Amino acid sequence: MEFTRHLTQTPTTDVERDKVLQNPGFGTHFTDHQVIIDYKDGAWRNPRIEAYGPIMMDPAAAVLHYAQEIFEGLKAYRHADGSVWTFRPFENAKRMNRSAARLAMPQLPEDVFVQALKELVEIDQAWVPDGDGEALYLRPFTYASEVFLGVRPALEYSFRVIASPAANYFGGPLKPVSIWVSRNYARAAAGGTGAAKCGGNYAASLAPQLEAEAHGCSQSVFLDPLNDNAIEELGGMNVCFITKDNTLITPALSGSILEGVTRKSLLQLAQDHGLKVEERRITIDEWEEGINSGQITEVFACGTAAVITPIGELKDGDKVIPSPAKTDVTMALRQELLGIQTGVVEDRHNWLYQLV
Numbered sequence: 001m002e003f004t005r006h007l008t009q010t011p012t013t014d015v016e017r018d019k020v021l022q023n024p025g026f027g028t029h030f031t032d033h034q035v036i037i038d039y040k041d042g043a044w045r046n047p048r049i050e051a052y053g054p055i056m057m058d059p060a061a062a063v064l065h066y067a068q069e070i071f072e073g074l075k076a077y078r079h080a081d082g083s084v085w086t087f088r089p090f091e092n093a094k095r096m097n098r099s100a101a102r103l104a105m106p107q108l109p110e111d112v113f114v115q116a117l118k119e120l121v122e123i124d125q126a127w128v129p130d131g132d133g134e135a136l137y138l139r140p141f142t143y144a145s146e147v148f149l150g151v152r153p154a155l156e157y158s159f160r161v162i163a164s165p166a167a168n169y170f171g172g173p174l175k176p177v178s179i180w181v182s183r184n185y186a187r188a189a190a191g192g193t194g195a196a197k198c199g200g201n202y203a204a205s206l207a208p209q210l211e212a213e214a215h216g217c218s219q220s221v222f223l224d225p226l227n228d229n230a231i232e233e234l235g236g237m238n239v240c241f242i243t244k245d246n247t248l249i250t251p252a253l254s255g256s257i258l259e260g261v262t263r264k265s266l267l268q269l270a271q272d273h274g275l276k277v278e279e280r281r282i283t284i285d286e287w288e289e290g291i292n293s294g295q296i297t298e299v300f301a302c303g304t305a306a307v308i309t310p311i312g313e314l315k316d317g318d319k320v321i322p323s324p325a326k327t328d329v330t331m332a333l334r335q336e337l338l339g340i341q342t343g344v345v346e347d348r349h350n351w352l353y354q355l356v
Protein backbone atom coordinates (compact mmCIF):
# COMPACT_ATOMS: atom_id res chain seq x y z
CA MET A 1 0.00 0.00 0.00
CA GLU A 2 1.12 3.55 -0.73
CA PHE A 3 0.92 5.71 2.41
CA THR A 4 0.54 9.44 1.89
CA ARG A 5 2.22 11.81 4.33
CA HIS A 6 0.62 14.90 5.82
CA LEU A 7 3.30 15.87 8.30
CA THR A 8 2.73 18.02 11.35
CA GLN A 9 3.23 21.77 11.05
CA THR A 10 4.27 21.97 14.68
CA PRO A 11 6.81 19.20 15.40
CA THR A 12 8.05 18.80 18.95
CA THR A 13 11.37 20.60 19.40
CA ASP A 14 14.51 18.57 20.14
CA VAL A 15 14.67 20.16 23.57
CA GLU A 16 11.09 19.23 24.47
CA ARG A 17 11.48 15.68 23.13
CA ASP A 18 14.74 15.14 25.03
CA LYS A 19 12.96 16.21 28.19
CA VAL A 20 10.24 13.60 27.61
CA LEU A 21 12.78 10.91 26.74
CA GLN A 22 14.69 11.53 29.95
CA ASN A 23 11.70 10.29 31.91
CA PRO A 24 9.16 8.72 29.56
CA GLY A 25 6.92 7.00 32.12
CA PHE A 26 4.29 4.83 30.45
CA GLY A 27 1.59 5.92 28.04
CA THR A 28 1.49 9.63 28.81
CA HIS A 29 3.59 11.12 25.99
CA PHE A 30 2.97 10.56 22.30
CA THR A 31 5.01 11.09 19.17
CA ASP A 32 4.25 13.70 16.50
CA HIS A 33 2.32 11.50 14.08
CA GLN A 34 -0.24 8.74 13.73
CA VAL A 35 -1.14 6.25 11.03
CA ILE A 36 -4.73 6.22 9.81
CA ILE A 37 -6.42 3.79 7.40
CA ASP A 38 -10.18 4.11 6.82
CA TYR A 39 -12.49 1.20 6.16
CA LYS A 40 -15.53 2.00 4.05
CA ASP A 41 -17.63 0.26 1.38
CA GLY A 42 -15.95 -3.05 2.11
CA ALA A 43 -12.31 -1.98 1.67
CA TRP A 44 -9.40 -0.35 3.50
CA ARG A 45 -8.74 3.09 1.99
CA ASN A 46 -6.49 6.11 2.09
CA PRO A 47 -3.56 4.86 4.20
CA ARG A 48 -1.78 7.93 5.54
CA ILE A 49 0.42 9.55 8.13
CA GLU A 50 -1.11 12.56 9.84
CA ALA A 51 -0.16 14.80 12.73
CA TYR A 52 -0.96 13.27 16.12
CA GLY A 53 -4.14 14.89 17.39
CA PRO A 54 -7.70 14.51 18.63
CA ILE A 55 -10.33 12.51 16.74
CA MET A 56 -13.45 14.41 15.71
CA MET A 57 -16.21 11.91 16.26
CA ASP A 58 -19.95 11.92 15.86
CA PRO A 59 -21.65 11.20 19.20
CA ALA A 60 -23.51 8.35 17.52
CA ALA A 61 -20.30 6.62 16.33
CA ALA A 62 -20.89 2.91 16.98
CA VAL A 63 -17.75 2.40 19.09
CA LEU A 64 -19.06 4.79 21.75
CA HIS A 65 -22.17 2.67 22.28
CA TYR A 66 -21.38 -0.98 21.60
CA ALA A 67 -17.60 -1.00 22.05
CA GLN A 68 -16.54 -2.48 18.74
CA GLU A 69 -12.86 -1.83 19.34
CA ILE A 70 -9.71 -3.97 19.26
CA PHE A 71 -6.08 -3.12 19.81
CA GLU A 72 -2.53 -4.41 19.85
CA GLY A 73 0.60 -3.54 21.77
CA LEU A 74 4.21 -4.01 20.73
CA LYS A 75 7.48 -2.17 21.08
CA ALA A 76 10.23 -0.67 18.92
CA TYR A 77 13.71 -1.14 20.38
CA ARG A 78 16.81 0.95 19.64
CA HIS A 79 19.93 -1.14 19.04
CA ALA A 80 23.47 0.03 19.79
CA ASP A 81 24.14 0.89 16.11
CA GLY A 82 21.10 3.20 16.08
CA SER A 83 18.85 0.85 14.07
CA VAL A 84 15.30 0.24 15.31
CA TRP A 85 13.64 -3.17 15.51
CA THR A 86 10.39 -4.66 16.63
CA PHE A 87 9.59 -8.13 17.93
CA ARG A 88 7.46 -10.72 16.06
CA PRO A 89 5.07 -8.11 14.56
CA PHE A 90 3.34 -10.67 12.34
CA GLU A 91 2.17 -12.44 15.51
CA ASN A 92 0.44 -9.21 16.54
CA ALA A 93 -0.99 -8.77 13.03
CA LYS A 94 -2.45 -12.27 13.13
CA ARG A 95 -3.81 -11.81 16.62
CA MET A 96 -5.44 -8.52 15.66
CA ASN A 97 -7.25 -10.38 12.90
CA ARG A 98 -8.38 -13.07 15.34
CA SER A 99 -9.68 -10.31 17.61
CA ALA A 100 -11.36 -8.70 14.61
CA ALA A 101 -13.11 -11.95 13.72
CA ARG A 102 -14.48 -12.29 17.26
CA LEU A 103 -15.79 -8.71 17.27
CA ALA A 104 -17.21 -8.99 13.74
CA MET A 105 -14.75 -6.43 12.38
CA PRO A 106 -12.88 -6.48 9.04
CA GLN A 107 -9.50 -8.19 8.59
CA LEU A 108 -6.46 -6.03 7.85
CA PRO A 109 -3.79 -7.72 5.69
CA GLU A 110 -0.82 -8.65 7.89
CA ASP A 111 1.70 -6.91 5.65
CA VAL A 112 -0.30 -3.67 5.80
CA PHE A 113 -0.33 -3.86 9.61
CA VAL A 114 3.46 -4.27 9.69
CA GLN A 115 4.00 -1.62 7.03
CA ALA A 116 1.94 0.82 9.11
CA LEU A 117 4.30 0.30 12.06
CA LYS A 118 7.30 0.87 9.81
CA GLU A 119 5.89 4.05 8.29
CA LEU A 120 5.18 5.58 11.69
CA VAL A 121 8.47 4.62 13.31
CA GLU A 122 10.42 5.88 10.28
CA ILE A 123 8.86 9.33 10.61
CA ASP A 124 9.02 9.45 14.41
CA GLN A 125 12.28 7.54 14.89
CA ALA A 126 13.79 10.28 17.05
CA TRP A 127 11.24 9.24 19.70
CA VAL A 128 12.68 5.75 20.18
CA PRO A 129 14.47 5.94 23.54
CA ASP A 130 17.77 4.14 24.12
CA GLY A 131 17.83 3.85 27.92
CA ASP A 132 17.94 0.55 29.75
CA GLY A 133 14.53 -1.16 29.54
CA GLU A 134 13.11 1.66 27.42
CA ALA A 135 11.34 1.36 24.07
CA LEU A 136 8.80 3.07 21.88
CA TYR A 137 5.45 1.45 22.68
CA LEU A 138 3.33 1.02 19.54
CA ARG A 139 -0.44 0.92 19.87
CA PRO A 140 -2.36 -0.16 16.76
CA PHE A 141 -6.14 -0.09 17.23
CA THR A 142 -9.33 -0.25 15.19
CA TYR A 143 -12.70 1.18 16.14
CA ALA A 144 -16.16 1.31 14.60
CA SER A 145 -16.60 4.84 13.30
CA GLU A 146 -19.94 4.40 11.55
CA VAL A 147 -22.68 6.77 12.72
CA PHE A 148 -25.42 4.31 13.57
CA LEU A 149 -27.22 3.27 16.75
CA GLY A 150 -28.74 0.00 15.55
CA VAL A 151 -27.08 -3.16 16.77
CA ARG A 152 -25.12 -4.87 14.00
CA PRO A 153 -21.46 -4.90 12.94
CA ALA A 154 -20.55 -1.41 11.77
CA LEU A 155 -19.80 -0.79 8.12
CA GLU A 156 -17.08 1.83 8.72
CA TYR A 157 -13.92 1.61 10.81
CA SER A 158 -10.74 3.50 11.49
CA PHE A 159 -7.43 1.65 11.95
CA ARG A 160 -4.77 3.77 13.63
CA VAL A 161 -1.32 3.44 15.09
CA ILE A 162 -0.02 5.77 17.76
CA ALA A 163 3.32 5.56 19.58
CA SER A 164 4.47 6.42 23.07
CA PRO A 165 7.98 6.32 24.53
CA ALA A 166 7.95 3.95 27.49
CA ALA A 167 10.05 2.99 30.48
CA ASN A 168 9.24 0.35 33.12
CA TYR A 169 5.47 -0.27 33.13
CA PHE A 170 5.11 -0.50 36.89
CA GLY A 171 7.37 2.53 37.43
CA GLY A 172 10.73 2.64 39.19
CA PRO A 173 13.08 -0.33 39.57
CA LEU A 174 11.75 -3.84 39.02
CA LYS A 175 10.18 -5.33 42.14
CA PRO A 176 7.79 -8.24 42.66
CA VAL A 177 4.12 -7.31 42.28
CA SER A 178 1.57 -8.44 44.84
CA ILE A 179 -1.52 -10.15 43.48
CA TRP A 180 -5.12 -10.26 44.66
CA VAL A 181 -7.18 -13.38 43.88
CA SER A 182 -10.35 -12.13 42.21
CA ARG A 183 -13.19 -14.23 43.67
CA ASN A 184 -16.02 -11.77 42.99
CA TYR A 185 -15.24 -11.10 39.36
CA ALA A 186 -14.16 -13.23 36.41
CA ARG A 187 -12.34 -11.71 33.46
CA ALA A 188 -13.79 -13.90 30.73
CA ALA A 189 -15.76 -17.08 30.25
CA ALA A 190 -15.92 -19.87 27.71
CA GLY A 191 -17.37 -18.51 24.49
CA GLY A 192 -16.79 -14.90 25.52
CA THR A 193 -14.17 -12.42 24.31
CA GLY A 194 -11.31 -13.39 26.64
CA ALA A 195 -9.04 -14.48 23.78
CA ALA A 196 -9.60 -11.21 21.88
CA LYS A 197 -7.61 -8.10 22.64
CA CYS A 198 -10.51 -5.70 22.96
CA GLY A 199 -11.05 -2.62 25.08
CA GLY A 200 -14.19 -4.12 26.60
CA ASN A 201 -12.17 -6.79 28.41
CA TYR A 202 -10.13 -4.05 30.03
CA ALA A 203 -13.19 -2.07 31.07
CA ALA A 204 -14.43 -5.21 32.82
CA SER A 205 -11.10 -5.64 34.62
CA LEU A 206 -11.15 -2.22 36.29
CA ALA A 207 -13.56 -2.93 39.16
CA PRO A 208 -11.49 -6.00 40.14
CA GLN A 209 -8.38 -3.82 39.75
CA LEU A 210 -9.83 -1.38 42.31
CA GLU A 211 -10.66 -4.29 44.58
CA ALA A 212 -7.03 -5.47 44.34
CA GLU A 213 -5.74 -1.99 45.15
CA ALA A 214 -8.13 -1.70 48.11
CA HIS A 215 -6.40 -4.80 49.48
CA GLY A 216 -2.93 -3.40 48.93
CA CYS A 217 -2.22 -5.40 45.77
CA SER A 218 -1.18 -4.07 42.40
CA GLN A 219 -3.02 -6.58 40.15
CA SER A 220 -5.75 -9.23 40.24
CA VAL A 221 -5.42 -12.80 39.07
CA PHE A 222 -8.55 -14.15 37.40
CA LEU A 223 -9.82 -17.71 37.78
CA ASP A 224 -12.27 -19.98 36.02
CA PRO A 225 -14.81 -19.96 38.86
CA LEU A 226 -17.41 -22.13 37.12
CA ASN A 227 -15.08 -25.10 36.95
CA ASP A 228 -12.06 -25.83 39.13
CA ASN A 229 -10.76 -22.32 39.81
CA ALA A 230 -8.04 -22.83 37.25
CA ILE A 231 -5.82 -19.78 36.87
CA GLU A 232 -6.48 -17.77 33.75
CA GLU A 233 -4.29 -14.67 33.77
CA LEU A 234 -3.96 -11.12 35.09
CA GLY A 235 -5.92 -8.24 33.54
CA GLY A 236 -3.27 -7.70 30.87
CA MET A 237 -0.56 -10.29 31.41
CA ASN A 238 -0.14 -14.04 31.29
CA VAL A 239 1.15 -16.02 34.27
CA CYS A 240 3.96 -18.61 34.48
CA PHE A 241 5.26 -20.86 37.26
CA ILE A 242 8.68 -22.40 37.70
CA THR A 243 8.89 -25.61 39.71
CA LYS A 244 11.79 -27.04 41.66
CA ASP A 245 12.20 -29.75 39.02
CA ASN A 246 12.89 -27.15 36.32
CA THR A 247 9.51 -27.00 34.64
CA LEU A 248 7.79 -23.90 33.36
CA ILE A 249 4.02 -24.23 33.72
CA THR A 250 1.58 -21.79 32.16
CA PRO A 251 -2.21 -22.07 31.89
CA ALA A 252 -3.21 -23.75 28.63
CA LEU A 253 -5.05 -21.55 26.11
CA SER A 254 -8.65 -22.21 26.99
CA GLY A 255 -10.48 -19.83 24.71
CA SER A 256 -10.81 -17.33 27.54
CA ILE A 257 -7.09 -16.55 27.88
CA LEU A 258 -5.31 -14.01 25.69
CA GLU A 259 -2.48 -15.66 23.76
CA GLY A 260 0.49 -13.46 24.59
CA VAL A 261 3.43 -13.16 22.21
CA THR A 262 5.65 -12.89 25.29
CA ARG A 263 4.13 -16.10 26.70
CA LYS A 264 4.70 -17.93 23.42
CA SER A 265 8.29 -16.68 23.16
CA LEU A 266 9.12 -17.67 26.73
CA LEU A 267 7.83 -21.19 26.14
CA GLN A 268 10.45 -21.42 23.38
CA LEU A 269 13.27 -19.76 25.35
CA ALA A 270 12.60 -21.98 28.36
CA GLN A 271 12.92 -25.07 26.14
CA ASP A 272 16.12 -23.68 24.59
CA HIS A 273 17.52 -23.63 28.13
CA GLY A 274 16.55 -27.19 28.94
CA LEU A 275 13.47 -26.42 31.01
CA LYS A 276 10.47 -28.65 30.53
CA VAL A 277 7.35 -26.73 29.58
CA GLU A 278 3.76 -27.58 30.39
CA GLU A 279 0.69 -25.79 29.11
CA ARG A 280 -2.09 -27.13 31.28
CA ARG A 281 -4.76 -26.25 33.80
CA ILE A 282 -3.29 -25.14 37.10
CA THR A 283 -5.63 -24.25 39.92
CA ILE A 284 -5.32 -21.63 42.62
CA ASP A 285 -5.11 -24.47 45.17
CA GLU A 286 -2.11 -25.91 43.35
CA TRP A 287 -0.48 -22.47 43.44
CA GLU A 288 -0.99 -22.18 47.20
CA GLU A 289 0.10 -25.76 47.95
CA GLY A 290 3.07 -25.43 45.62
CA ILE A 291 4.37 -22.34 47.40
CA ASN A 292 3.81 -23.92 50.81
CA SER A 293 5.52 -27.19 49.89
CA GLY A 294 8.36 -25.59 47.93
CA GLN A 295 7.32 -27.34 44.71
CA ILE A 296 6.71 -23.95 43.04
CA THR A 297 9.84 -21.83 43.36
CA GLU A 298 8.98 -18.86 41.15
CA VAL A 299 5.91 -17.15 39.74
CA PHE A 300 5.94 -14.35 37.19
CA ALA A 301 3.67 -12.32 34.94
CA CYS A 302 4.56 -11.66 31.29
CA GLY A 303 3.41 -9.31 28.55
CA THR A 304 4.88 -6.74 26.18
CA ALA A 305 4.28 -3.71 28.39
CA ALA A 306 5.81 -5.11 31.58
CA VAL A 307 8.06 -7.74 29.87
CA ILE A 308 8.49 -10.17 32.77
CA THR A 309 7.70 -9.20 36.32
CA PRO A 310 8.16 -11.45 39.33
CA ILE A 311 5.00 -12.07 41.35
CA GLY A 312 5.42 -11.75 45.09
CA GLU A 313 2.76 -12.23 47.70
CA LEU A 314 -0.67 -13.63 46.78
CA LYS A 315 -3.68 -12.45 48.79
CA ASP A 316 -6.80 -14.58 48.74
CA GLY A 317 -9.40 -13.00 51.03
CA ASP A 318 -7.83 -12.98 54.49
CA LYS A 319 -5.24 -15.54 53.53
CA VAL A 320 -1.74 -14.44 52.53
CA ILE A 321 0.35 -16.85 50.47
CA PRO A 322 3.97 -15.77 50.82
CA SER A 323 6.29 -14.76 47.98
CA PRO A 324 7.91 -17.59 46.02
CA ALA A 325 11.39 -18.50 47.25
CA LYS A 326 13.38 -17.30 44.25
CA THR A 327 13.43 -15.16 41.13
CA ASP A 328 16.56 -16.45 39.34
CA VAL A 329 14.93 -18.29 36.43
CA THR A 330 12.48 -15.38 36.04
CA MET A 331 15.32 -12.87 35.87
CA ALA A 332 17.40 -15.05 33.51
CA LEU A 333 14.45 -15.36 31.10
CA ARG A 334 13.83 -11.62 31.37
CA GLN A 335 17.48 -10.84 30.59
CA GLU A 336 17.49 -13.17 27.62
CA LEU A 337 14.24 -11.86 26.13
CA LEU A 338 15.25 -8.22 26.62
CA GLY A 339 18.69 -9.11 25.24
CA ILE A 340 17.19 -10.50 22.03
CA GLN A 341 14.85 -7.53 21.70
CA THR A 342 17.61 -4.97 22.21
CA GLY A 343 20.12 -6.77 19.99
CA VAL A 344 22.67 -7.88 22.58
CA VAL A 345 21.71 -11.58 22.54
CA GLU A 346 21.67 -13.57 19.29
CA ASP A 347 18.23 -13.67 17.66
CA ARG A 348 18.27 -17.45 17.18
CA HIS A 349 14.63 -17.68 16.13
CA ASN A 350 14.53 -14.71 13.73
CA TRP A 351 12.03 -12.88 15.87
CA LEU A 352 13.29 -9.37 15.15
CA TYR A 353 11.98 -7.21 12.34
CA GLN A 354 13.83 -4.08 11.31
CA LEU A 355 11.78 -0.88 11.21
CA VAL A 356 14.48 1.71 10.61
Ligand SMILES: *Cc1c(COP(=O)(O)O)cnc(C)c1O
Binds near residue numbers: 234260
Ligand atom coordinates in the same frame (compact mmCIF):
# COMPACT_ATOMS: atom_id res chain seq x y z
C1 LIG B 1 -1.89 -8.07 25.59
C2 LIG B 1 -2.28 -9.02 26.66
C3 LIG B 1 -1.40 -9.99 27.19
C4 LIG B 1 0.05 -10.08 26.79
O1 LIG B 1 0.26 -10.28 25.44
P1 LIG B 1 1.68 -9.94 24.78
O2 LIG B 1 1.49 -10.27 23.35
O3 LIG B 1 2.67 -10.81 25.46
O4 LIG B 1 1.93 -8.51 25.03
C5 LIG B 1 -1.89 -10.88 28.13
N1 LIG B 1 -3.16 -10.81 28.57
C6 LIG B 1 -4.01 -9.89 28.10
C7 LIG B 1 -5.41 -9.87 28.62
C8 LIG B 1 -3.61 -8.97 27.14
O5 LIG B 1 -4.48 -8.06 26.71
